[in-house]
Amino acid sequence: MKMSYPKLLGVNIDHVATLRQQRGTRYPEPLQAALVAEQAGADLITVHLREDRRHIQDRDVELLAGVLQTRMNLEMAATPEMLAIARRIAPSDCCIVPERRQELTTEGGLDVAANRGFLGDFCAELQEAGVKVSLFIDADEKQLEASCNIGVPAVEIHTGHFADARNRAEREKSLLRIQHAVTFGINTGLQVNAGHGLDYHNVASIAAIPGIREFNIGHSIISRAIFSGLADAVREMKSLILAASESDH
Numbered sequence: 001m002k003m004s005y006p007k008l009l010g011v012n013i014d015h016v017a018t019l020r021q022q023r024g025t026r027y028p029e030p031l032q033a034a035l036v037a038e039q040a041g042a043d044l045i046t047v048h049l050r051e052d053r054r055h056i057q058d059r060d061v062e063l064l065a066g067v068l069q070t071r072m073n074l075e076m077a078a079t080p081e082m083l084a085i086a087r088r089i090a091p092s093d094c095c096i097v098p099e100r101r102q103e104l105t106t107e108g109g110l111d112v113a114a115n116r117g118f119l120g121d122f123c124a125e126l127q128e129a130g131v132k133v134s135l136f137i138d139a140d141e142k143q144l145e146a147s148c149n150i151g152v153p154a155v156e157i158h159t160g161h162f163a164d165a166r167n168r169a170e171r172e173k174s175l176l177r178i179q180h181a182v183t184f185g186i187n188t189g190l191q192v193n194a195g196h197g198l199d200y201h202n203v204a205s206i207a208a209i210p211g212i213r214e215f216n217i218g219h220s221i222i223s224r225a226i227f228s229g230l231a232d233a234v235r236e237m238k239s240l241i242l243a244a245s246e247s248d249h
């Protein structure tokens, strides 16, 4: 019998904090955004605590840990500082991402294949602390195999290249790569999630791929919230994901 799971939406609230940090004000409050998002149907709340603290701050993560009713997915770089924070905060999930200070956002996936030893040890320590670990990787068999080998339960496939495709042919090529990676990942026993650059126009193509479990989406939802309010923005994204995945049963 084929197993089917509901598709879950992780709302990334980093850019609520971006607005606040831009002016050093007390608003807008990420915690408030998280609670509104949860009430509107977010299945998890995602935050990226960057080394440079450009948006989410330590205090945000601490407060969220105390009030979230769903799950916290903490995105972070594989550094000793972040490991100590994750141990203290104990989020249900951590997604390990590469970080370069100059980048606008996370630009590429982790090179797990080239860093098996280091990442394997890092993830093992996190898992010992009871955290479910995923690795943010490109849609690449080599990276999926390496992720499986180091024993993490999940990966998040980087959909940014698909989102940024400049024409139809590039988009199709990217989509095929992601479809192939999802099937390959599931066959190796990994939970496969997806995220980056997903918006109200392109999410259906990714959500229609059978087997993807979680979608982590931030920028487009927070942008839409300016015009329609956060609750509606979350509800609309979730219904697009569920409608596109209706055939995935």
Ligand code: PXP
Residues within 6 Å of the ligand: 012, 014, 048, 075, 095, 097, 105, 106, 136, 156, 194, 195, 196, 197, 198, 216, 217, 218, 219, 220
């Ligand atoms: N997933 C990961 C691993 C990310 O680093 C980000 C950006 O922080 C996202 C998802 C969300 O991307 P976007 O803001 O483009 O929806």
